[in-house]
Amino acid sequence: MKKDLTGKITRGTQRTLDAFFTAITALLAEKPFADISVNELCERAGYPRATFYNYFEDRDDLLNYCWTALSKQANLADLALTAPEHRVDTALDAMADILESNADLLRTVLENNPPEGPLFSSLHMFIENQAREIIRTCIDRDRFTLPTDLIADHYANTVMLVLDWAYLRGHTLSRTQLHDYAHALLRGVE
Structure with missing residues (x-):
């Protein structure tokens, strides 16, 4: 920008x-x-x-600004202060809140822009990068023997996968189900 x-x-x-x-x-x-x-x-x-x-x-730069503006609504800055066992749930909830608060817009945008198209590819990349940076800064390094960047990528991709499944692919999930799905997919790391 x-x-x-x-x-x-x-x-x-x-x-x-x-x-x-x-x-x-x-x-x-x-x-x-x-x-x-x-x-x-x-x-x-x-x-x-x-x-x-x-x-x-x-136009892509404008789109990145839009993602940044929306992400400020998520208020994920305090994620590092959250207890490690609650970080995935906190991140999922914050991102789900944004998607739910913009549900009408998301629905109309999805009518013209398929989830596998360039718009949502840009959104995926943005969310993954944001999640990766947030998670990288708050991983409890003593708990893992794997490289921090690898764990951050795994967490970010898993969070994005669950959000994509629920909000872009149309599978209605409760917050409890969102949390359960993410934890089940992360079980090998946690």
């Missing part, structure tokens, strides 16, 4: 980011990601192309 969002964000910058976020989510509810042009995004957001390119490299 061209804009540095690590510091304080001005109201104007936030307004612009919000406009592009709203534009892409509205367009995703109407058509596949592959069919959305930068011109359409700019028209829907009410900004010229130059503004889009001041903020984003391309």
Whole structure:
């Protein structure tokens, strides 16, 4: 992303980011990601192309910003403070909360963008990378003889697999079932 969002964000910058976020989510509810042009995004957001390119490299960069904005809702920063035996459940619950709170949008986006398409491939990659980084920082290294990065990848892939199964593939699961499925799949590591 061209804009540095690590510091304080001005109201104007936030307004612009919000406009592009709203534009892409509205367009995703109407058509596949592959069919959305930068011109359409700019028209829907009410900004010229130059503004889009001041903020984003391309449509994929905007999509990554959207994933980041949604992930801030998850509030996973405190995961390292959570007891090790509850971390997978806490991470699953936080990500499930985001998916459930955006269920209507997810449903309309799924109508135009199949789970195996580029949009959800981008989402998978983002969630796996986020989960991997979070898990890598809070693995109890004394409990495992395997490399930390390998364990983090395993946990991240398992969390994504269960979320994908429940929310993108349409298998309705309770939170207890989400937890049970993840723990059953992780049993070899835990």
